Amino acid sequence: EVQLVESGGGLVQPGRSLRLSCAASGFTFDDYGMHWVRQVPGKGLEWVSGISWNSCDIGYADSVKGRFTISRDNAKNSLYMQMNSLRPEDTAFYYCAKVKRSGWYSLLVDYWGQGTLVTVSS
Amino acid sequence: DIQMTQSPSSLSASVGDRVTITCQASQDINNYLNWYQQKPGKAPKLLIYDASDLETGVPSRFSGSGSGTDFTFTITSLQPEDIATYYCQQSDNLPWTFGQGTKVEIK
Numbered sequence: 001e002v003q004l005v006e007s008g009g010g011l012v013q014p015g016r017s018l019r020l021s022c023a024a025s026g027f028t029f030d031d032y033g034m035h036w037v038r039q040v041p042g043k044g045l046e047w048v049s050g051i052s053w054n055s056c057d058i059g060y061a062d063s064v065k066g067r068f069t070i071s072r073d074n075a076k077n078s079l080y081m082q083m084n085s086l087r088p089e090d091t092a093f094y095y096c097a098k099v100k101r102s103g104w105y106s107l108l109v110d111y112w113g114q115g116t117l118v119t120v121s122s
Numbered sequence: 123d124i125q126m127t128q129s130p131s132s133l134s135a136s137v138g139d140r141v142t143i144t145c146q147a148s149q150d151i152n153n154y155l156n157w158y159q160q161k162p163g164k165a166p167k168l169l170i171y172d173a174s175d176l177e178t179g180v181p182s183r184f185s186g187s188g189s190g191t192d193f194t195f196t197i198t199s200l201q202p203e204d205i206a207t208y209y210c211q212q213s214d215n216l217p218w219t220f221g222q223g224t225k226v227e228i229k
Contacts, residue, residue, distance in 0.1 A: 035218075045158075045166065045209055047218040059216050095165055107211065107218035108156055110177070112165035 002026040002111045004096045009116030012086055022079040022096030022113055030074035033057075033099035035107055036081050038092040039115070048094070049081065052105040064090075086120045093117050124148050124212050128221030134229045141197040143224045145210035148191070154214035155193045157186055160223075161206045169208075170195065202228060 008020040020036070035050035049060045049070040058070060069082040079096055093115040100110035125148040135141050145155065153173040158166040168177045170186035173193055183198045197204055205228055210221040 044223045045160075045211070045220045047220070050218070061217050100168070100171065106154070106213040108154075108168075108171055108213045109158075109166070110168050112167075114165060 002098065004098060004111055004113035006094065006096050006113045006116040009094065009118045011119045011121065013122050014087060014120055016086055017082070017084045018086060018118060020081040020083065020094055020096075020116060020118070024077045024079065024096075024098070027098070027111075028102075029072075029077040030054075031102045033103075033105040034072060034079045035097045035099065035109065036070065036079075037095045037097050037107075037109070037112075038090075039095070040092045041117075046092075047107055050105060050107060051079070053103060057105045083118070086118075088120050091118060091120050123217055124151060124215055124219050126210055126212055126219050126221040128210055128224055130224060131222065132225040132227065134227045135200050136229045137200055137202060139200045141200050141204075141226060143195040143208055143210075145188075145193045145195070145221050146191055147193075147212055150190050151212045151214035153189055154212055155186070155188065156211045156213060157184075157195045158209045158211065159204075159206045160209065166209065197226075200226070200228070 003025045005023045033052045036048040067085045071080045095115045096113035097109040098111040100108045127146045155173045157170040160166040174186045207223045207225045
């Protein structure tokens with residue numbers, strides 16, 4: 001059974017940093033691209049960042065480029081998001097997401113984590 | 123960026139009704155169009171990918187069609203468990219983008 005478990009969310013002051021983690025199990029992690037998608041409570045979905053299986057392809061939404069860094073550790077079956085210079089508008093649920101097709105990078109998600117809430121406020 | 127325009131933003135229908143949601147892309151997305159269902163407090167769930175392919179395990183009352191820039195999502199017979207918000211999403215070009223969502227309610 002595929003499981004994606006996010007952690008690391010919480011309340012943080014504007015300008016500070018946070019690191020999200022996603023622990024993956026139930027599939028061959030290093031065969032699949034992974035993404036972070038966020039959702040402001042009560043609002044729509046927004047793609048944040050994605051990384052290919054071998055970390056060769058990485059992309060960011062303009063809203064986080066230069067502030068967020070995605071990475072993965074295939075030996076630990078884990079995905080990460082380092083979030084720096086956080087802003088109130090970064091407040092959202094952050095979902096870890098697995099790409100459906102092995103070897104692909106584009107955002108077609110067949111499994112999602114349960115989400116972790118990041119709140120940026122003073 | 124490719125803009126995804128979804129309509130309507132909400133709808134109310136009776137159990138057994140046919141429900142249709144449309145999604146228009148601002149440019150040709152080569153049928154790389156996906157539909158997700160999100161129930162309150164839950165993560166999204168993939169229903170349709172590549173415009174018309176039904177994800178494994180998804181009931182056949184859900185379907186998708188369309189090509190190029192214009193796409194349609196249909197529930198042939200609305201069930202109480204289908205109450206959710208539905209999102210289209212293009213996977214053709216970075217940055218990957220979603221429609222604004224359609225909230226489906228029971229009349």
